[in-house]
Amino acid sequence: MQVNKSNQADDIFGSVKMGYLVIESKKLDEWRRFLKQGIGLHLESEHEAQLAFRMDSHERRLIIQEGGAEDVAAIGLQLRDQATFDLVLTRLTQRKISFEEGTSEEAEQRGVTSFVRVMGPKAVPLELFMDAKISSTPLNMLASGFVTGDSGWGHVAITSRLPEKMQRFWQEIFNARVSDHVSQKVGGAMLDVTFLRLNERHHSVAIAATRGVRLDPIRTKIQHFNMVANRLQDVSGAFERLRDLGFAMAHEIGQHPNDKEVSFYAISPSGFEVELGWDALKVDEATWTQAQYNAISTWGHKPENPSALSGLLVNLGNAGRGLRAAFKSEYSPL
Ligand SMILES: [Fe+2]
Numbered sequence: 356m357q358v359n360k361s362n363q364a365d366d367i368f369g370s371v372k373m374g375y376l377v378i379e380s381k382k383l384d385e386w387r388r389f390l391k392q393g394i395g396l397h398l399e400s401e402h403e404a405q406l407a408f409r410m411d412s413h414e415r416r417l418i419i420q421e422g423g424a425e426d427v428a429a430i431g432l433q434l435r436d437q438a439t440f441d442l443v444l445t446r447l448t449q450r451k452i453s454f455e456e457g458t459s460e461e462a463e464q465r466g467v468t469s470f471v472r473v474m475g476p477k478a479v480p481l482e483l484f485m486d487a488k489i490s491s492t493p494l495n496m497l498a499s500g501f502v503t504g505d506s507g508w509g510h511v512a513i514t515s516r517l518p519e520k521m522q523r524f525w526q527e528i529f530n531a532r533v534s535d536h537v538s539q540k541v542g543g544a545m546l547d548v549t550f551l552r553l554n555e556r557h558h559s560v561a562i563a564a565t566r567g568v569r570l571d572p573i574r575t576k577i578q579h580f581n582m583v584a585n586r587l588q589d590v591s592g593a594f595e596r597l598r599d600l601g602f603a604m605a606h607e608i609g610q611h612p613n614d615k616e617v618s619f620y621a622i623s624p625s626g627f628e629v630e631l632g633w634d635a636l637k638v639d640e641a642t643w644t645q646a647q648y649n650a651i652s653t654w655g656h657k658p659e660n661p662s663a664l665s666g667l668l669v670n671l672g673n674a675g676r677g678l679r680a681a682f683k684s685e686y687s688p689l
Contacts, residue, residue: 371435379427385624477687582631594631603621618656
């Protein structure tokens with residue numbers, strides 16, 4: 356019984372959530388149009404080298420900083436309390452995974468009081484923080500609101516050549532739980548997607564891998580990130596606005612079988628996809644059972660360009676070039 360108790364005390368499931376996302380891009384004007392006029396977020400601040408957006412009371416949820424990567428530069432993870440923070444750092448230390456304190460200038464840019472940076476799987480910097488700065492300025496958004504709170508701001512989907520290691524990292528460091536699996540044939544290859552939750556949100560991280568020979572055709576560190584709006588009209592409105600602004604859709608509106616989310620995927624100015632959805636289910640831990648699905652969508656999500664491959668990896672504009680990119684080596688901290 357003692358063992359069980361101590362295991363439970365060390366389980367930080369529910370104490371970790373998506374806090375913010377940092378994107379590096381040279382296309383600040385396009386990102387402003389995409390996120391403010393298209394998705395409908397609140398533009399919190401705008402400088403020559405940085406845009407910052409809010410979707411709730413947090414001063415910063417999405418930060419676009421000037422730079423040539425056209426990729427995600429960091430995922431900010433909010434930890435509930437000092438005990439959680441200490442436990443995560445202990446686990447990293449035990450595995451000889453190094454971490455460093457962010458500078459006060461970097462913390463300021465991210466709207467947090469301080470953070471610790473660790474290089475996560477696939478060389479995605481993960482930034483751990485506790486306290487976000489809160490803004491009292493009323494939100495000026497085209498959307499009615501976004502689902503955050505205990506769920507965090509959304510999720511990321513990552514293609515990986517080392518999916519078992521990536522999953523193990525999220526489980527061993529953050530007590531992530533497997534929600535379910537989807538397998539679907541995409542352009543001749545079988546794609547297996549594992550959905551991991553850190554809290555009540557059905558998934559904060561989805562890991563996609565080709566079965567058999569592991570290929571990673573995606574240029575960027577994430578395949579897409581997702582936000583969940585409060586109302587269906589927020590999703591349909593953003594879809595229309597993004598189209599009117601000239602942004603391409605990777606997938607039109609459809610529904611996923613596992614989290615039941617109704618969503619679309621637009622191609623962001625940096626090339627990776629951005630999913631905006633509504634009505635994503637929250638997991639009831641008492642009754643949840645893992646399922647296996649054989650399609651990523653129940654209906655819809657059809658590619659805007661019908662000549663493109665159907666399925667999750669439709670956005671060939673973000674695909675790597677040739678075999679070298681598909682076989683590129685992948686960093687794992689474990
Ligand atoms: Fe998604």
